[in-house]
Amino acid sequence: MTPAAPQIIFAAVVQNSAWVYAPPWSATGCRQRTMSSPEICSLSWGHMQVKGCSSAYKDCKVWPGGSRAWDWRETGTDHRPGVQPADLEEVLSKGVDTLVIGRGMNEALQVPSSTLDFVKQRGVDVRVLQTEKAVTEYNNLVGRGVKVGGVFHSTC
Numbered sequence: 428m429t430p431a432a433p434q435i436i437f438a439a440v441v442q443n444s445a446w447v448y449a450p451p452w453s454a455t456g457c458r459q460r461t462m463s464s465p466e467i468c469s470l471s472w473g474h475m476q477v478k479g480c481s482s483a484y485k486d487c488k489v490w491p492g493g494s495r496a497w498d499w500r501e502t503g504t505d506h507r508p509g510v511q512p513a514d515l516e517e518v519l520s521k522g523v524d525t526l527v528i529g530r531g532m533n534e535a536l537q538v539p540s541s542t543l544d545f546v547k548q549r550g551v552d553v554r555v556l557q558t559e560k561a562v563t564e565y566n567n568l569v570g571r572g573v574k575v576g577g578v579f580h581s582t583c
Contacts, residue, residue: 462492464523464569464576467562472532475562475581489565490521490576497578509537510578512545518576525552525568529561529579536580 467489469476475484477494486497499505502513510528518526526546530536538555546553554564558579568575 463572464491464565464574465489465494466566466569467579470559470562470579470581473582475579485582486578486580488518488576488578490518490523491574492521497580506531506535506583507537508539510539510542512542514578515542515546518578519546519549519551521576523551523574523576525554525573525575527561527565527568527575527577527579528553528555529558529565529577529581530555531558531580531583533557533583535583 465480466478467475467487468478473485475487477484477487477489480494482496484494484496486499488495488497497514499514502511504511504514515526528538530538534557543553543555554561556564558581561577561579565575565577565579
């Protein structure tokens with residue numbers, strides 16, 4: 428009798444240089460039951476809620492089939508110079524046709540032209556807006572069935 432194939436029963440993520448248990452429906456992210464882009468159902472200062480996810484985010488990444496917290500420490504992102512290509516890799520790897528970037532409630536988060544060029548070189552339409560407008564635009568695209576992803580900053 429051959430042994431059964433191993434199954435992955437949990438995921439792990441690195442936080443502050445340590446491995447941390449991360450079940451699939453944890454605060455670090457949500458997998459959706461469908462491969463459509465999830466709607467962002469609420470936004471307020473420092474708080475975002477994605478439909479179908481019990482966790483709230485401060486900043487988040489969304490894509491067809493999932494979402495997770497956008498932790499700037501992973502890539503060394505700050506308001507200046509702003510969003511880096513590395514911040515967008517994960518969302519772009521999901522095969523989105525359009526990417527929406529929310530720059531914050533007061534548009535403090537910068538988006539360098541080199542980052543926009545990086546997205547456009549991949550053949551992806553990119554829209555950069557103040558976060559409230561970005562969420563409205565993102566949700567409109569979701570409603571039209573567009574394969575859309577986004578990164579959103581919910582404070583300054």
